Amino acid sequence: MPKYLFDDTPEHGTTREIVPGVRWLQMPLPMSLDHINLYLLEDTDGWWIIDTGISIGPTQELWEKIFEQELGGKPVKAVLCTHLHPDHIGMAGWLCEKWRVPLYMTEAEYFQGLSFSRMEKHHFSWTSEQHYCRSGFKPDYIEKMRQKYGGFSSVIKPMPTGYRRLVEGDTLLINGNRWRIVVGRGHSPEHACLYCESLNILISGDQVIPKITSNVSVMASEPEANPLLHWFASHEKFLTVLPGDALVLPAHNAPFHGLHERLRFLIDHHEDHLLALEQACALSDSTAVELLPVLFKRELSGDHMSMAVGECIAHLNYLYQRGQLGRTIDDDGHYRYSSIDTTLPQRIRREKHSADDAVPVQV
Numbered sequence: 001m002p003k004y005l006f007d008d009t010p011e012h013g014t015t016r017e018i019v020p021g022v023r024w025l026q027m028p029l030p031m032s033l034d035h036i037n038l039y040l041l042e043d044t045d046g047w048w049i050i051d052t053g054i055s056i057g058p059t060q061e062l063w064e065k066i067f068e069q070e071l072g073g074k075p076v077k078a079v080l081c082t083h084l085h086p087d088h089i090g091m092a093g094w095l096c097e098k099w100r101v102p103l104y105m106t107e108a109e110y111f112q113g114l115s116f117s118r119m120e121k122h123h124f125s126w127t128s129e130q131h132y133c134r135s136g137f138k139p140d141y142i143e144k145m146r147q148k149y150g151g152f153s154s155v156i157k158p159m160p161t162g163y164r165r166l167v168e169g170d171t172l173l174i175n176g177n178r179w180r181i182v183v184g185r186g187h188s189p190e191h192a193c194l195y196c197e198s199l200n201i202l203i204s205g206d207q208v209i210p211k212i213t214s215n216v217s218v219m220a221s222e223p224e225a226n227p228l229l230h231w232f233a234s235h236e237k238f239l240t241v242l243p244g245d246a247l248v249l250p251a252h253n254a255p256f257h258g259l260h261e262r263l264r265f266l267i268d269h270h271e272d273h274l275l276a277l278e279q280a281c282a283l284s285d286s287t288a289v290e291l292l293p294v295l296f297k298r299e300l301s302g303d304h305m306s307m308a309v310g311e312c313i314a315h316l317n318y319l320y321q322r323g324q325l326g327r328t329i330d331d332d333g334h335y336r337y338s339s340i341d342t343t344l345p346q347r348i349r350r351e352k353h354s355a356d357d358a359v360p361v362q363v
Contacts, residue, residue, distance in 0.1 A: 002210035002256035005247065009254060012058070013065040015040060018247070018255060019199055021175050023070070027053035027062060029087055033212070036087045037251050039203055040070075043175045046077030050194070050203055051251060052091035055157050059091055080104040080166075082205030083188040084113030086152040088251070093157035103163045104172075106183060108190035110163045117159050119151030131220040133333045135309050136287025145306070166192045179203075182241065186231025187214040195242060202246045202259065207234065210248070210256045213269060217310025218317055228270060228318040235263045270315070277315050281325055282339035288312045291337070 010016040015023040021042040026035045039050040053059040067076070076099040081089045084105075096103050105113070124146045132142045170181040172194070179194040184207035194203040206214045216231050218224075244260035256262075273295055280286060280294045288309055292300060295315070300308050316337055319325040326338045 002258045002262060004210070005255040005257070009035070013062045013069075015066065015070045018249065019201070021177070022199070022201065022249075024249065024255065025066060025070075027059050027087075028057060029054060030056055033252060035252065037249065037254075039249055041174050041179070042074070043077060046075045047071055048172075048174060049076055049079045049095060051082055051088045051205065052079065052095055054087045054090035054155050055094070056090070056155055060094065063091065063095070075099060077101055078104060080192070080194075081109070081113075082193065082203070082207075082251070083191040084109045084116065085188065085206070086155045088205070089113050089159065090152075090156040093159050096160045103160045104166055105163050106166045106181075106190040106192050109188060109192070110159075110165075112189055114159050116151040117153050117156055119149075119153070121146075121149050123151075124149040127223075128220040130333075131223045134223070134329075134335045135313060136289030136334045137309075182238070184208075184234040184238065186216050186227045186229075186234055195246070200243065200246050201249060202242060203249045205251045208238070208248060208259065208262055208266070209250045209252050210258075210262060211253045213266060215307050215311055216270070216314050217307060218313040219310055223313075224317065226314075226317050226321055228314045229321075231270070232267060235267050239263050273315050274319060277312075277337075278319060278324055278339055278341075281319075281337045282341065285328070285336040285338045287334045287336055288316055291316070 005018070006016070010025055012026060012028060015025045018024055023040040023042070025038050025040065027038060028034060029036055036051065036053055038053060041048040041050065053063070076095065078101050079092055079095045079099075081092055081103065083089075089105075092103055095101075103110075128149070129142055129146070132145060133139075137145075166181050168181060168183040171178045172181075177196050177198050179196045182193045182195050182202075184191045184193055187206050191205055191207050193205055193207055195201070202208075216227050218227065239260055242259060245257065246259050247255060247257060248259050248262075249255050276294050277291060280291055291312055292308055295312055296308050316325065320327050320337065324340055326340055328336050328338070330336050
């Protein structure tokens with residue numbers, strides 16, 4: 001279990017010191033996950049902002065309050081975004097313009113973020129329609145998705161048209177401490193985490209979160225992607241290159257200790273999902289939409305539905321590309337997945353009957 005550094009969180013518009021020169025703040029999000037953690041790193045001549053919040057509601061007003069009351073008269077000198085999602089890059093353009101400072105991102109995150117920020121309704125093409133049909137959605141649902149399709153221009157400020165590239169192994173010297181870039185993949189294409197050996201602190205973004213599991217999805221823009229493969233590889237790498245006793249500063253929930261335990265839990269969690277899907281596909285050929293109850297026990301609707309299907313397909317693509325599942329197209333144009341292991345249905349039924357027939361032991 002993660003061990004949390006604090007029992008509560010900083011109030012909006014304030015910061016909390018983690019160690020000297022490292023501050024934690026929160027911004028609100030208009031969704032069930034109602035916050036994002038952002039961080040400030042103090043340098044000799046100004047502050048680095050790590051992630052920015054979404055461009056909705058009071059975020060800009062709260063940033064102005066931070067500037068006025070929390071920076072000790074020092075300016076902002078740089079903005080660094082861990083990855084492209086709107087809660088992380090939403091205010092980057094405004095911050096960089098206000099302070100006339102550079103934006104730091106990895107290449108894949110910057111250019112994919114720039115692309116998504118400029119996407120419009122007419123970009124829903126035949127490839128988008130085919131992807132959602134292959135997933136198992138019916139035509140009326142696909143039409144609803146077409147009508148509301150677009151990028152995230154409505155929830156982010158226009159992105160800067162220039163940036164400074166972060167690369168795996170780069171170091172940023174901030175107030176005498178070296179922060180090393182450690183890249184993770186799966187949740188997003190080239191997610192930048194920052195590790196400082198002298199402080200033994202990891203700013204993990206969405207790559208490692210203590211309570212929830214980050215979404216690992218396949219999207220219409222790359223329907224044959226295998227993000228779960230990259231997710232596993234990244235977590236195995238983190239287990240090797242990062243110490244287990246590091247203090248983790250995540251993008252959601254609260255700062256915690258227990259990095260290696262959390263990484264192993266996340267690996268096991270997804271491996272359990274893979275096994276459950278393979279077993280379900282051994283019993284009947286199914287679409288991604290039909291397989292959602294295998295992974296998600298709660299009712300899904302709206303954006304949660306599309307994210308859940310994306311995650312389900314990420315697991316199915318992983319199994320399919322490993323040769324553990326077969327895939328055919330039915331008369332409706334849906335992909336149907338089946339187990340390659342012809343003995344698996346019999347083994348599942350035998351195990352189920354054995355469990356049903358077992359005599360309970362009273363203690």
